[in-house]
Amino acid sequence: MSKKVLLARPHAFIVAEMRPFLERSGYQPTRLESLDDMQSGKLGTFSGAIISTAVVSSIAAKPAEVFAALRQHYPSLPVMFAGLTGFDSTLPTIQRIVRDVHPGATILPFNGSTEQNTRLGERDVFLFLNKEDITNGAAENILRRHFR
DSSP, X not given: OOEEEEEEXXXXXXXXXXXXXXXXXXXXXXXXXXHHHHHHTTTOOOSEEEEEOSSOOSSOSOHHHHHHHHHHHOTTOOEEEEEXXXXXXXXXXXXXXXXXXXXXOEEEESXXXXXXXXXXXXXXXXXXXXXXXXXXXXXXXXXXXXXX
């Protein structure tokens, strides 16, 4: 049985292109329809959550609002951010999103050195995945270590 991953701020890239990657990695993607669904408690438990940094999403809330709601309802859930841009250009955005809750957060790209990081899966460690990272040979292992 596969583990569930919450697509907390779906975007076309996450839904269409990441779904096969997640399923190959042993995860069942569950798409969030609204922030109210998190508050209702009807979603259940997850191994991790993915937040799109894209400007548009089927969830009207901004990435920071979705992250705040996740931390309120799932305080220890491992989180990954996903987008279409590169890690270096997205890093400042992710830092702004997480800094109030996790001032000393570690934000990592999907690369060979990340695969060896012993802190994967901790609540103040965040990953960023873009479209090109899905083809990285280490990506599935990194994801499995982060979303235990």
